[in-house]
Structure formats: structure tokens, C-alpha cells
Amino acid sequence: MTHTANKNRYSRDIYNRSGNSGLLLPQVSLGLWHNFGHVDDFETGRETVLTAFDHGIIHFDLANNYGPPPGSAEENFGKILKNDLHPYRDELIISTKAGYRMWDGPYGEWGSRKYLLASLDQSLHRMGLEYVDIFYSHRFDPDTPLEETMTALADAVRQGKALYVGISNYDPDSTRRAAGILEALGTPCVIHQARYSMLDRWVEKGLLDTLDENGIGCIAFSPLAQGLLTNKYLKEIPENSRAANPYGFLQRSAITPGLVKTLNKLNALAARRGQSLAQMALAWVLKDPRITSVLIGARNKEQLLDSFKCIGNTDFSIEELNIIDDLLAEY
Ligand SMILES: NC(=O)c1ccc[n+]([C@@H]2O[C@H](COP(=O)([O-])OP(=O)(O)OC[C@H]3O[C@@H](n4cnc5c(N)ncnc54)[C@H](OP(=O)(O)O)[C@@H]3O)[C@@H](O)[C@H]2O)c1
Secondary structure, eight states, rough: OOOOTTTTTTSOOOOEETTTTSSSSSSSSEOSSSOOOOOHHHHHHHOOOOOOHHHHHOEOOOTOTTTTTTHHHHHHHHHIIIIIIGGGGGGGGEEEEEEEEESSTTTTTTHHHHHHHHHHHHHHHHHTTTOOOEEEEEEEOOSSSSHHHHHEEEEEEEETTOOOOOOSOOOOHHHHHHHHHHTTTTOOOOEEEEEOOOOOOOGTTTHHHHHHHHTTEEEETTTTTTTSGGGSSSSSTTSSGGGGSSSSSSOGGOOOHHHHHHHHHHHHHHHHTTHHHHHHHHHHTTTTTTTEEEOOOSSSSSHHHHHHHTTOOOOOOOOHHHHHHHHHHHH
């Protein structure tokens, strides 16, 4: 039986325009990098996706290699689409990417035309889709001409396999060049997916200005720094956490005493604002009008709902911003 979606899911206008495009994204989007692979509990992931949709979170972000094993997040999401969300396809914004290693040999990663277009076909097959809404080049390839990578993205649109194109993890200069090529090809770059959180502010050093100048939106990934900017690590490393998990990229060694001290001070400030640390960390990213959406991960629907509550309290006083800057400088 297909899912009967909450009738009130669009009762709040939580959508931002991505740059100058027609693409509208919820302020909070859900990514399936972790927690949705074959190593994870399928029902928990399914519940998280359906809860998101019932709250107006219509954007789901994937990549060819999400799992583990690689590809399994797309397979599981395809199952949810087929069984539950199929009638709602036209309401959904589904993205995927290619750039990191997915299969053996010289064409299993980076930015060649052969890799990108073959990978997109594989992603469509795994998800049971005719097209994705956004197809990204997942990382800049220093050895393939940028024209080749961008033409492959534009051709994905021409072939009807993607509606919009974006780039991820490109520095400001490569972003400017990519945007120029895509513009000339008639398939503008509508979005850049970049890591951005209180603990990683590299986009403030040029990228956000470049995006603004070129009319490109920004979707901020790992806005909770993979869970560090939540109440998880305030005392210890809990067993049911990404840092304790053998599959992920977040290492126990990242959780230093200095960081824990800063997190506790940020948590106290969040409490004064009537927010959880996660909600304040997301609100802090969303306060910048150049940010279209925060792209969160969630282990379960409870985390998703907690994070979602950041919407509606994204204003910060100058005093609060100064306190946050000082705390982050200390760490
Ligand atoms: N383009 C790229 O190169 C790239 C790279 C990385 C990610 N991404 C995208 O960005 C998405 C999000 O990345 P991310 O998973 O690192 O994001 P994140 O939101 O920074 O971290 C998610 C993790 O934070 C914890 N968490 C979330 N909400 C919580 C809450 N309310 N309370 C307590 N803990 C909470 C959970 O950790 P526990 O599991 O420990 O409970 C969850 O798995 C990915 O799924 C992917 O779509 C893109």
C-alpha cells in the first residue's frame, strides 16, 4: 500500500529559491549518506523518509556511492519510492551525484564524460527513476577538462535524465569557470553543495560571494558537523553514534576535550535561545540569505523532527553572533 501523506504538509512556507533558478528547496533537506545503506535498519530509514515528506521536506539527496555498500542507499530509497512515495513523484526533488570511486578501473571515479553518464544511468536504475531532479558533479577533477565534465552534466539534462545540474566541493575559481561553461551551454548551474557548519567555515572565504555573484544557490552539507554540533557528545561518546561506528568518517579522535568544552558552552547558549544545540547550529547556517537549505543526516525520525524545529528561529542578535564567534575562536 502506498503512503498516505499528511494533508497539512505544505501548511508552512518553508521553501527557499536556489539562486536565480526555479528550483525551490525546503530550508531543511534530508541526505542519505549514512543510515540508509544495507548495513542499516530499512524500516527506520523508511520511517525517517516518510516523516520528512509528511513535514514538507520534499528534497532527498543521494549519491552513487552512499551506503554501505556503495549504491545501497539508492537501492533502499528506490524501494521506498516504489512502495510508498510513487504517487508523489512530481512533488519530490531527488538528487544524485557522481565523482567519488564507485567501480574499478580508470572510469570508476572523477569527472570524465564516460564515468558521469554511466554512473547516472546506474543511479536511475537503482532508484527505479526515469530522471533525477538534480545531477551533481561530486568533486572537481583536476585532470579532466572542466568543459568535458560540464558538457556531460548539460547532456544529462538534454537526454531527459536530469532536470537541473549542480556542483559540489568546487573552490571559488573552479565554481566561476564551471558556471560560465554551463551558462554558455544553456543549462545553468543552479546549486552548489558545500560543507558548512559552525566548525567548518571555509565557504565564508570566497565561495558564498562567488555563488551570490553568479546567481547560484548553496545547500550546506554536514551542518551538524556529522553530529558533533548536537547534544550527543556533551559528556561522552555514546555507543549509538557515528563516532563509535566502524563505517563512517567521524573518528573518536575528533572529539577532543577542548571541543567538548566549546560544545557545552554553545549548548548553554542554545538553551538560552530556547533551542537544542542541533537546532541552533542549523539556524546559524540558515541565517545567511545565501544559504538555500541545510542538508542534514538523521539516524531516525526523532532526530529529524528535533532538527526540523530550527525553522522559525533563525534570527541571531549581534551579541549572540559575537559570543559564537568568540567560542569558536577559542576552540
Ligand atoms: N557533497 C558531499 O561531498 C557530501 C559529503 C557529506 C555529506 N553530504 C550530504 O549531506 C548529508 C548530511 O551529512 P551529515 O549526515 O554529515 O549531516 P549532519 O546533519 O551534520 O550529521 C548527521 C548526524 O548528526 C546526528 N544528528 C542529527 N540530528 C540530530 C539531532 N537532532 N540530535 C542529535 N543528533 C543528531 C546523527 O548522528 P548519529 O548517527 O551519531 O546519531 C546524524 O547521523 C548527507 O546525507 C549527504 O546527503 C554531501
